[in-house]
Amino acid sequence: MMLKNAGAKDRLMELFSGQKLAVLSTARKDGHPYASLVAFVAAEDLQSIYFATSRATRKYENLQKDPRVAVLVNNSINISADFYQAISVTGMGNAAELSGDTAGRALLLYVEKHPYLEDFVRSPSCGLFQVTMTTYYLVENFQNVTEVHI
Amino acid sequence: MTMKWVIPVAELTKDDQIRVGGKAYMLYRLHNGGFSVPKTLFIPTDAYMDYVDRTGLRERIQAELRRKALSEMRWEEMWDCALRIRHMFSKKPLPDEMAKVIGDAMAAAFGEQPVAIRSSALEEDSAAHSFAGIHDSYINVKGCAQILSHLRRVWASLWSDAAILYRREIGLDVQASAMAVVIQEVIEGECSGIVFTKSPTRGNQGVLEAVHGMNQALVDGAVEPDRWIFDRKTRKFLAHTPAKRDQWMQLADTGVELVELPLDKSASAPLDPETAEAIFLNAFSIEAFFKSPQDIEWTMDHHRLVFLQARPITTLSEKGAGDDRSWYMGLRRTYDNLKTLRSKIETELVPAMEEAADELGGINLADLTDRGLAEEIHRRKKIYDQWKAVYWSDFIPFAHGMRLFGETYNDIIQPDDPYEFVDILSAGELMSLDRNRYLEKLALMVREDPLLAASLKQEDPASFPPEFADALALFNNQFGDLSCGMTDMSGCRPDPTMIYRLLLNMAGQKAAKRISKKTDVTLEERVMEYARRFPASGTIDAFDLLELARASYRMRDDDNIYLGRIEAQLFAAVNEGSRRLADAACQDGEADESLREAVNALVPQADGPKHSSASGRQVRPRQLRGQPAGPGFFSGTARVVSVVSDLENFKQGDILVCDAVEPNMTFVVPLAGAIVERRGGMLIHGAIIAREYGLPCVTGIADAAEVIRTGDLISVDGYLGVVTILSAE
Known part of the structure; x- marks a missing residue:
């Protein structure tokens, strides 16, 4: 599907390649939101974001019950100018653990960006997830918000 | 710009010292001073840095070293740490661009000629510390592919356990380490040796030592050399002590080998007096050039004197100051x-x-x-x-x-x-596996004989059937008393009835899983x-x-x-x-x-409860990082074993959590779902037994037996070395 704003797409991609970490929100079984930091990589077409987590974590447990997630990526550097300079993106989507060939391809993409996490992501005790994105909310200049539907 | 990965000796400049390390810089200065050195290329630290950055190894090494504070690591944990890091280097080829640049330079300089690949870490061979022998070197490596793979091995030796421990000991920043490498043509000299321009024992004399063939044998101490003593002041020859001369070092297909010296050679000294004097005078010129007494390695290539290395002599008094390199080298057993x-x-x-x-x-x-x-x-x-x-x-x-x-x-x-x-x-078979099989056999006898089970319950050995009594006596004789831990007397109250309860417990559960005989x-x-x-x-x-x-x-x-x-x-x-x-x-x-x-x-006096009071665990550990010691993932109930009697209640599928798996504990291992141990290391007893039974195992969890409690639901990730307390008891 076409992006409504091609320029926004480029900015998103630039942000995603520049950042290593994203905040991932999952839902606990009682519905309470639960936020975690994850190392991520985004697909070139922005349709998917990939992350990995060990099977013993709370986020893994949460995802077994409810695949809906929010993802936040931003490039602030903890200075006051961030409020005008930094870009922040909140994405919404559905997460699914990958297996087989799809997992193999995603793994290569993930390791290319995070070579130091290769042992971690290749471990059989680690799950590799694909978040199929539906919407991005791009926040710039403090209060400029652009919706990008996928 | 990419040529910063390889620098020929002639192209080095004074500013490069910090990039090529002490050993390499001395070679450059020798060459610059007009002394003959072998054809040499330097791989400066830039190449090491780019390699670990481009492959992601830099972060992986740090992650490995930060599993635990270095000061808290046992030396066995350090081995494992070093082994895993070495493995990373071995599995990660040079990125294509680097392989091409370095490979082409090697091919152009050496072709198929054998080379030596030596470490030249930045701190190496400075006047203050000697790293000789701490890092790896390889001799007689041929062809581009082999050179590149050995280059990675030399780099990896920056992270050997001996090297990490030695750096920590002498207070160098372990994290900031980098390594340069020297690649040299191998010269199979007719004779070789060393010169101390100033004898470590007699300050007014110089010492020259020489052997037939290559000097590897002399440096390693494998062959006794002929020795000449010179007066430093008059530069006159004082004495010659001949050696036995029965072996010499030769190039093998790969590496070098010590072989018998031909008779005609063993009869004569490797040097005639004139040549010995000439070498000494040359060495003395090197001392004058560096303005300090030198420890020099040389070889004689078709009557041409070539210098392989020169370094300032670290005096005996300096060496004593907290520098126990020999101990660290002892970690590398031959x-x-x-x-x-x-x-x-x-x-x-x-x-x-x-x-x-x-x-x-x-x-x-x-x-x-x-x-x-x-x-x-x-x-x-x-x-x-x-x-x-x-x-x-x-x-x-x-x-x-x-x-x-x-x-x-x-x-x-x-x-x-x-x-x-x-x-x-x-x-090969392990004795404790034999013991466990034997226990299974005894448990089977109990399972099939209700009368015997009753006698065990009553702790009445007199009513045991003779067949069982004999088997039990044989067991005790062969394997010792199960009711005692081994290396620590505390917690041991010799109790012959403990095995009765254990056998009853084992008999009451379904047969332990068979040891999966590896295909x-x-x-x-x-x-x-x-x-x-x-x-x-x-x-x-x-x-x-x-x-x-x-x-x-x-x-x-x-x-x-x-x-x-x-x-x-x-x-x-x-x-x-x-x-x-x-x-x-x-x-x-x-x-x-x-x-x-x-x-x-x-006999230990009665001891109180080991845990501190369970006053509301408001801050409690959730996920603990240790070392992966047996691959696999398992979740189950923790059973903390602090004293031997804890073993009696061990149920099938429990996770054995302990300070250290004592050999006399291992009889419960066939019942266990996984093992968690405070003591770290992959080659320790618990890890070996876990691997033998195919159980997930994590070792090196600080205070495992205190922070985890019996009844906690935990998961053990033996791939990554992580234990998670899913829900506390």
């Missing part, structure tokens, strides 16, 4: 060294231990007077302590046999799992593949090394059992003493004072 140790263990120590246990077992304790028993307890304690000291001095170092094999195996096979080699070693075909194939690819150096045979490593692997388990037999005899005497003291108390009699002292010194 094949020969281990072979000697094996023979000592197998032919002297083990028979002597068995003899000691038999001698003690032959004494009828009931016949001794109280005073005699007190003396016997002291004597047994002394014997036990002696053997425990031997255990540390000889048996533990012998574990390096496994390690030597592991490194070799990983180098030539490059498996995905750096511990795959353990599967090959475990093809022998695959193992056999792996062994053959290892042997096929084993480098033909002529000095070590692939199967000899494997055999040594298997002996080392078995001994790592069996030695505990041998020591356990002696300990069991000590306990038997203490037990007899305790019984007599109790009897005396019952009958209001006077017990012998010396016996009371002897027993009380060894």
Whole structure:
């Protein structure tokens, strides 16, 4: 599907390649939101974001019950100018653990960006997830918000 | 710009010192001073940095080193850490661009000519510290591909356990380390040697040593050299001490080998007096050039004198100052060294231990007077302590046999799992597996005989059927007393009825899972593949090394059992003493004072609960990072084993959590779902047994037996070395 704003797409991609970490929100079984930091990589077409987590974590447990997630990526550097300079993106989507060939391809993409996490992501005790994105909310200049539907 | 990855000796500048390390810079200065050096290329630290950055290794090394504070790591944990880092280097080829640039430069400079690849770490061979021998060097490596793979091995040796420990000891920043490498043509000189322009023992003299052939043999101390002494002031020759001259070092297919010296050579000194004097005078010019006394290596190539290395002499007094490099080098055991140790263990120590246990077992304790028993307890304690000291001095170092094999195996096979080699070693039988099979057999007898089970419940050995009584006696005789931990007396209350309860427990559960016999075909194939690819150096045979490593692997388990037999005899005497003291108390009699002292010194007094009060665990650990010691993932109920009696309640599928898996605990391992241990390391007892049974295992979890409690639901990730407390009890 076409992006409504091609320029926004480029900015998103630039942000995603520049950042290593994203905040991932999952839902606990009682519905309470639960936020975690994850190392991520985004697909070139922005349709998917990939992350990995060990099977013993709370986020893994949460995802077994409810695949809906929010993802936040931003490039602030903890200075006051961030409020005008930094870009922040909140994405919404559905997460699914990958297996087989799809997992193999995603793994290569993930390791290319995070070579130091290769042992971690290749471990059989680690799950590799694909978040199929539906919407991005791009926040710039403090209060400029652009919706990008996928 | 990419040429910063390779610098020919002639193109170095003064500013490059910091990029090529001390050894390389000295070579450059020699070359610049007009002294002849071999054809040399430098791989500066830039190449190391780019390699670890581009491959992601920099972060992986840090992650590995930060599993635990370095100061808290046991040396066995350090081995594992080093092994895993070495494995990372071995599995990560140079990025294409680097491989091309460095490879092309090597091909252009050396073609198929053999080269030596030596470390030149930044701190190396500075006046303050000598790293000689701490890092790896390889000699006689041929062809581009081989040079590139050995380059990575030399880089990896920056992170050997000896190197990490040595840096920590002398206070260098471990994290900031980087390594340059020197690549040199190999010169198979007619004769070679060293010169100390100033003798370390006599300051007014210089010393020249020489051997036929290459100087590797002299530097390693394998061949005794001819020695010439010169007067430093007059530069006159003073004395020549000839050597025995029976061997020399020659190039093998790969590496070098020590071979017999031909008769015509052994009859004559490697140098005539004129040449010796000429070498000394040249060495003296080098001293003048560097303005300090030098330790110089040289070789004679078709009557041309070539200098291989020069470094300032670190004097004896400086060396004493907290620099115990030899100890760190001792962490690297050689094949020969281990072979000697094996023979000592197998032919002297083990028979002597068995003899000691038999001698003690032959004494009828009931016949001794109280005073005699007190003396016997002291004597047994002394014997036990002696053997425990031997255990540390000889048996533990012998574990390096496994390690030597592991490194070799990983180098030539490059498996995905750096511990795959353990599967090959475990093809031999371990005694504690025998013991566990035997226990299963006894439990089966109990399971099939309700009357026997009843007798066990009543703790009435008199009513055991003879067949079972004999089998039990044989078990105790062969494997010692199960109710005692091994290396630590605390927590041991000798209790012959403990095995009754254990057998009842085992009989009540379904048969323990069989030890999965590893598919022998695959193992056999792996062994053959290892042997096929084993480098033909002529000095070590692939199967000899494997055999040594298997002996080392078995001994790592069996030695505990041998020591356990002696300990069991000590306990038997203490037990007899305790019984007599109790009897005396019952009958209001006077017990012998010396016996009371002897027993009380060894029997632990009643101890309170080990855990601090469970005052609302408001801050509690959730996820704990240790070392992956047995692959697999398992969730279940934790069973913390602090004292031997904790083992009685062990249920099938429980996760064994303990400070250290004592050999005498391993009989519950077949029941366990996973193992968590405070003590770290991959080659420690618990890890070996876990791997043998195919159980997930994480070691090196700080305070495991305190932070995890019996009843907690935990998961054990043996792939990544992580334990998660899913829900606390």
